[in-house]
Amino acid sequence: MIPSVFPHAPKRWRTLSFPGLSGVFFSLLLAVVLAGCGGSDQASAGAKGHRRAGGPGRGGRSAAPPTPVAVAPVTMGPIASYYTANATLEAEKQADILARVSGVVLSILAEEGDEVRAGQELLRIQDEEYRLRLDQADAAVATQKARFRRIETMWKQNLVSADEYDAAQSDFETAKANEGLAKLNLSYTRVTAPFAGRITRRLVDPGRTVSNGTPLFTLADFHPLLARVHVPSQEFKKLERRQPVELTLETGTAPLKGVITLVSPIIDPTTGTIKVTVEVEDYPRATRPGDFAEVRIVTERRPDALLVPKVAVLSEKGERVLYCAAPDSTAERRVVEVGFEDELHAQILDGVSEGETVIVKGQRSLKNGARIRIMEDIMAPAPERGRTGS
Numbered sequence: 001m002i003p004s005v006f007p008h009a010p011k012r013w014r015t016l017s018f019p020g021l022s023g024v025f026f027s028l029l030l031a032v033v034l035a036g037c038g039g040s041d042q043a044s045a046g047a048k049g050h051r052r053a054g055g056p057g058r059g060g061r062s063a064a065p066p067t068p069v070a071v072a073p074v075t076m077g078p079i080a081s082y083y084t085a086n087a088t089l090e091a092e093k094q095a096d097i098l099a100r101v102s103g104v105v106l107s108i109l110a111e112e113g114d115e116v117r118a119g120q121e122l123l124r125i126q127d128e129e130y131r132l133r134l135d136q137a138d139a140a141v142a143t144q145k146a147r148f149r150r151i152e153t154m155w156k157q158n159l160v161s162a163d164e165y166d167a168a169q170s171d172f173e174t175a176k177a178n179e180g181l182a183k184l185n186l187s188y189t190r191v192t193a194p195f196a197g198r199i200t201r202r203l204v205d206p207g208r209t210v211s212n213g214t215p216l217f218t219l220a221d222f223h224p225l226l227a228r229v230h231v232p233s234q235e236f237k238k239l240e241r242r243q244p245v246e247l248t249l250e251t252g253t254a255p256l257k258g259v260i261t262l263v264s265p266i267i268d269p270t271t272g273t274i275k276v277t278v279e280v281e282d283y284p285r286a287t288r289p290g291d292f293a294e295v296r297i298v299t300e301r302r303p304d305a306l307l308v309p310k311v312a313v314l315s316e317k318g319e320r321v322l323y324c325a326a327p328d329s330t331a332e333r334r335v336v337e338v339g340f341e342d343e344l345h346a347q348i349l350d351g352v353s354e355g356e357t358v359i360v361k362g363q364r365s366l367k368n369g370a371r372i373r374i375m376e377d378i379m380a381p382a383p384e385r386g387r388t389g390s
Helices: 022-052 128-156 162-187 233-238
Strands: 067-073 075-088 090-098 103-108 121-125 190-192 197-202 215-232 244-249 256-263 273-280 292-309 314-316 319-325 331-335 337-341 345-350 357-361 372-377
Touching: 075 215, 075 337, 075 345, 090 197, 121 215, 128 162, 215 233, 215 292, 233 273, 233 292, 244 273, 256 292, 273 292, 292 337, 292 357
Parallel strands: 067 372
Antiparallel strands: 067 357, 075 292, 090 215, 103 121, 121 190, 197 215, 215 273, 244 256, 244 292, 256 273, 292 345, 314 319, 319 331, 319 357, 337 345
């Protein structure tokens, strides 16, 4: 009789008898059951081993690597506020040189671009007519002089009236004046520079007939150059003569140094601004009148300001923030109040302290508490001056 391995089987099955087969059947059934249990245990052990090996699962994610950053210290140094305006450089003196007499241009002795000194001859006009007029004037002076001397001798002897004496003296003085005018007109046939400078335009050619008032040259004095800017009237009390100014040319050359030479005493009622004249004495030779320049005038200096590199400060949702490198190698987000700024530095009024370390590279991808790895320590020196104001 087969043992009751299926306790819930019908009763009649539990009482069946199979002579000669009961032992074999029982052995086979027991082997099948044991094999099934062993395979399940092996599969379970394999799955556990796979999870222990680091395969995907709830607890299998590794921590994010630290972000590489560069840092710089918070320092103390000077910074300034500037009023910035644009201006066109101008020559201090510029004049059109005009013909003072009529005639034909005989020769031109200076060209555009030439530097000339005061009194240097630039052009000649044919002068034969003016020499003849001077000869006539000289002859008239000699005649009137002799006549006046005779009348004067006779007047002393009471041989002529006082009216005759006065008339002779007047004629003599008129002759001398005409002689002087003839000499002056003759001198005008040689056109000279009224001041030292550079010829910027030549307006006539040899052989051309010119008349009194015809433009011949334009002469400009490039030393110094001037920049005229209009500053809001509220800045008036911050401006004074000889105050230093910085100019940056559109051509990208090194900044130029200038000083305020004139401050207008009146306010333009239309714009509410004051005209300020800046003088630039030293500049590269390639600089010319007409160059466009950005003019920065210092309105306030702060010699001991708390400074960080400007690149460290970010704008996020209307706030100015930066990230400090914490001692535990994490990034600490700080909301800061910014004062003056220049091209390199920003003044921090609140939010950090001197000696702390701020992140200047890699900070845009950071969040508060993120792990960091310092790759570079930028020891930024304190700035010598500010550039733009706020």
